[in-house]
Amino acid sequence: MTATEEVREERAGIRHIPGQPDMWFFVLFESLVFTSYFCVYLFVRTQHEKAFLQSQSHLLPGFGALETIVLLTSSWAVARSVQHARAARYAESQRDALLTAGCGLVFLALKIVEWIRLIHAGHTFTSSEFFQYYFFLTGMHLLHLLIGFIVLGVLVNQLSTANKRSQETVETCATYWHTVDFLWVLIFALMYVVR
């Protein structure tokens, strides 16, 4: 489906699934898998509350909030990229896709800095149960983020080549990136904020 057809459908008031429907199966599946991890973590946490709180005190919530805001900004940028592409403003769309990747790189750098700080302070995968969950969940999320960079590469490539442009692919790539964002929103709440 071309961007012009998309605009026509929107004007006609016909609703459509953003991106490929298969991606939505992935979104729902991934959120269910992560929810099951979170449930195990929360249950174990309630059984060893003091030990978890003691380990959690070594995290910096302000740093986690900064990481969250950076990733939310990347999500905002990719949402703008989709809207620009729909309106055939491909230069603006590509600029916002690159801004998304830039924010993703800043998040990656912040996460690496945070991991290094914790590991230097003696908090590793085997040092406590809390940090076992922390490194597992943030590591799984980082893996999704790295895949996200490949997805953004596809997006930028699509936008830069006139005969490759497909609004459906643009939306599919954006949907994946938003999934990376909302999974982090949950991880931030469960690792840094819960008491």
Add this chain to the structure above:
Amino acid sequence: METAFDRRLFAAWLVLVAITLLYLWIDHSVDHGGVLVASAFATVAAIALACVKVRIIMREFMEIRGAPPFLCRITDFWVVLMAAALIGTYLAGKAVA
């Protein structure tokens, strides 16, 4: 070129950032002088607010607002399911601890 859609996306981003900062206030209000204190209020509030953020991301950024009604209902149900599973597991864990 700024459009009404752009302004709506910016408003959604602002709300998401505000909720993120609200978390810091919640933690600050339950902890005692930098010492972390167990709090069912902070935990349930954190999970509930995270699920509100997920719904905002889905509706505004992922364009579920303009999707067919069945996808709106499925994603809403999914967010409620996640919130119920997380809060339910936490409360069940507290009950048996």
